Amino acid sequence: MGNGTEGTIAARDDNRKLALLVAINRIPKPTERDLIEATNIPQRCVHSMFKSLSRMSVVIERVNGRRHGYYTIADSGAFDLCRAPDVLQFNYPEIYQQIEHIAQKKEVVTLVRNNIDVQGVSQTLEEKSYDEAMFRR
DSSP: OOSSSTTOOOTTOTHHHHHHHHHHHHSSSOOHHHHHHHHOOOHHHHHHHHHHHHTTTOEEEEESTTTSOEEEEEEOTTOOTTTHHHHHHHHOHHHHHHHHHHHHHHHHHHHHHTTOOHHHHHHHHHHHHHHHHHHHO
16 A cells, blocks of 8 residues: 555655645644654654645644644645545555544543543544444455
């Protein structure tokens, strides 16, 4: 599938941009650190990709400033964000799983902050992960 080592995408592969967009779209209030951890793309490259994506009519905005900010996609340009996760999962399942893991972790943190029953949610997330694993077989 992917032509890089496990868990990474080759430097000039367009799937890196796709992974970045999927991460921004999937992870709740993704920080720069979240994006780097989820995609294994170095910080310098993340910023370079933002510029490259802007030339493709993709608008990525930073909300709440540099220190406590997070990224959102204001306009996905020519990218189909509904189909993008499926494409990424097919080409780079390890990266897709990293993004999902970080997204789920942040969702649980948000629920804890909002005093929502985390045990019930954790069970649901485990079932979802199990169902996804069984689907891939």
